[in-house]
Amino acid sequence: MRNTPERPRRVVVERDGPVLVEGPVTVLGDDGVPVTSHRFVVAVCTCRRSRTYPWCDTSHRRKSKKPQSEGDGPADLCPGADEDGAARKGERS
Amino acid sequence: MTTTAPRQESRATTPPLPPARGPLSAAVIASLRDSTAPLPDAGAVTAADPYGDDAQLALYLLYELHYQGFAGVAEDREWDVELLRLRGRLEDRFLARLRAEAPSRPSAADAIDALLIEPVADEDAGVSHWLQSAGGLRELREYAALRSLYHLKEADPHAWVLPRLYGRAKAAMVAVEFDEFGAGHAEDVHARLFADLMADLGLDTAYGRWLDAAPAEALATVNVMSLFGLHRSLRGALVGHFAAVEITSSPGSRRLARAMRRTGAGPAAERFYDEHVEADAVHEQVVRHEVIAPLLAAEPRLEADVVFGVEATGLLEDRLGAVLLDAWRAGRSALRTPLPEGGGRAR
Structure with a gap:
């Protein structure tokens, strides 16, 4: 995942998800404040629902009435719902 | 920190x-x-x-x-x-x-798609939902104590699969593991971040300290990782397990971070789950597109085991979740031996 002048930086565009960019990445927001992530790949939110914007927090996911699984796992294993996103960021897709 | x-x-x-x-x-x-x-x-x-x-x-x-x-x-x-x-x-x-x-699914894509749909917020939807809305420090401390069996060796069971992978799948799996292991910084190793969380909750951070307190259902969630990790023949299941963990971690971690904030657990307790919200949103994508896809392209016969790994993980987490919620809703300890009195930040 190196970024060298000889090798163009790779960006993967997910149809219903974030844009994946090889890190480190600095995003300049509307407010002009730069935020940087040093992760090897950075998931940049495109749905604008993330509460950790500009980074993806999986808020783009579809919701269902019934849980697929009751599970909560290591660091937590649950196909999770969004608890306050609806109020703050509007309806999920 | x-x-x-x-x-x-x-x-x-x-x-x-x-x-x-x-x-x-x-x-x-x-x-x-x-x-x-x-x-x-x-x-x-x-x-x-x-x-x-x-x-x-x-x-x-x-x-x-x-x-x-x-x-x-x-x-x-x-x-x-x-x-x-x-x-x-x-x-x-x-x-x-x-x-x-473990339920069967027609394909790995089906098993993974099911994980990508989130249930609406509801206390019945799982442990992290309940902890977010109703959990107190007592339950969060119990949760941390029994999860410490895994998190104090976080990502170690998955490292066993590395020699069994090659090419793109290996490169991507190593990259995710590198992130889990702090990307070269000892203070950022996820196991270390969890020890910091435990200290915030006033829990002894010594490795193995809470083994005796953990019910069988908690042991099973860790044993399954070792089972899949230690057997080359189960490498597909290990990758499926890892995908299930990474895909479901981000939203669950967000709920647990909120639980930690709501109860004033402490900054390290919040940080552990905040870190997993962002990290696992990335890891999910990498595991799906750069580990599972190339693995199944190279070894299509592993698909049933990838599904099995996903579903076995959900099965065991459901069993654990039921035990925890039964106890906590009844106001009981979910541990075999109650925690020593404490709570709040250790120091």
Whole structure:
């Protein structure tokens, strides 16, 4: 995942998800404040629902009435719902 | 992150052997203390409930020889053929039960798509939902204590799969593991972040400290990782397991971070889950597109095991979740032995 002048930086565009960019990445927001992530790949939110914007927090996911699984796992294993996103960021897709 | 002097690493010490929970675990403990003590035969293993406390603890002890070991137990018992024979018998029973009970799915894509749909917020939807809305420090401390069995060796069971992968799948799996292991910074190793969380919650961070407190259902969620990780033949299941963890971690971690904030657990407690919200949103994408896809392109016959890994993980997490919520909703401890009094930040 190196970024060298000889090798163009790779960006993967997910149809219903974030844009994946090889890190480190600095995003300049509307407010002009730069935020940087040093992760090897950075998931940049495109749905604008993330509460950790500009980074993806999986808020783009579809919701269902019934849980697929009751599970909560290591660091937590649950196909999770969004608890306050609806109020703050509007309806999920 | 701690601002005080660096704490001792939780794995700087090797834990004592825990008390037995039945004849199988008693025999394993006796054998680890004295290699001439007899081990149970095949009949004794068959007679035990593969999900029960006794069989799960016996398996846990045998797997732990591959990680940190136990105080007073010779390190080369890891490759004792009699212990390995017993482990194999316990694994066969555990695996057979998981294969019988894990739901089947037509494809890995189906299994993963199901994980990508989130249930609407509801206390009935899972442990993290309940902790977010109703959990107090007591429950969060219990949750951290039993999750410490895994998180103090976070991502270690998945490292076993690395030599069994190659090409894109290997490169991507290593990249995710590198992130789990702090990307070159010891203070950012996820196991270390979890120890910091435990300190915020006033929990002893010594490795293995909470093994005896953890119910069989919690042991099973860790044993399944070791089972999949230690067998090359189960590499597909290990990758499926890892995908299930990474895909479901981000939203669950967000809820747990909120629970930590709401209860004033402390900054390190919040940080552990905040870090997993962002990290696992990335890891999910990398595991799906750069690990599973190339693995199945190279070895299509592993698809059923990738599905099995996803579904077995959900099955065992559901079992654990049911036990935790039953206890907590009734105002009881979910641990086998209640935690010492405490709560709030250790320091």
